[in-house]
Amino acid sequence: MKSQPSEAEIAARLRGLAAERVRAPRDLAARFVARLSEVASRPDAVPINLCGSQLEARAGGTLLAAAMRNGVRMMHACGAQTLCATCRVKVVDGADNLTPMTLKEKASLRYHLSVSPRVRLACQARVLGPVEADAVFPLCGTLPGEP
Numbered sequence: 001m002k003s004q005p006s007e008a009e010i011a012a013r014l015r016g017l018a019a020e021r022v023r024a025p026r027d028l029a030a031r032f033v034a035r036l037s038e039v040a041s042r043p044d045a046v047p048i049n050l051c052g053s054q055l056e057a058r059a060g061g062t063l064l065a066a067a068m069r070n071g072v073r074m075m076h077a078c079g080a081q082t083l084c085a086t087c088r089v090k091v092v093d094g095a096d097n098l099t100p101m102t103l104k105e106k107a108s109l110r111y112h113l114s115v116s117p118r119v120r121l122a123c124q125a126r127v128l129g130p131v132e133a134d135a136v137f138p139l140c141g142t143l144p145g146e147p
Contacts, residue, residue, distance in 0.1 A: 097129030
């Protein structure tokens, strides 16, 4: 018949197991805490890929506003009034993470013969989650005063 181990033996075994345990590098924990606090400080930031650039959009903001805020040049001749459809984007991924099309946006796209459900107006498509889109009319060249 085996005897039960004493409390001292159990404590010694537990200390031995704790000493053998592999610990994560300290900087990994610090990086995790820093990233967690960064994400917590901006709960409305949504990652998007627009014209090949990784950006962060404000949840509920438009794709055009995200592009302008992050320095991505997109054509928008009418000033985001849903008139010209020059800010058209082809949604590659995450179309369900955009707000539904309004009647005005549908009419504008139909008028400009862009009836694909994957084509949206960047001035009207509001971001709810991660999205990947490419501009139909990308701007080329530089503006006066740009390097």
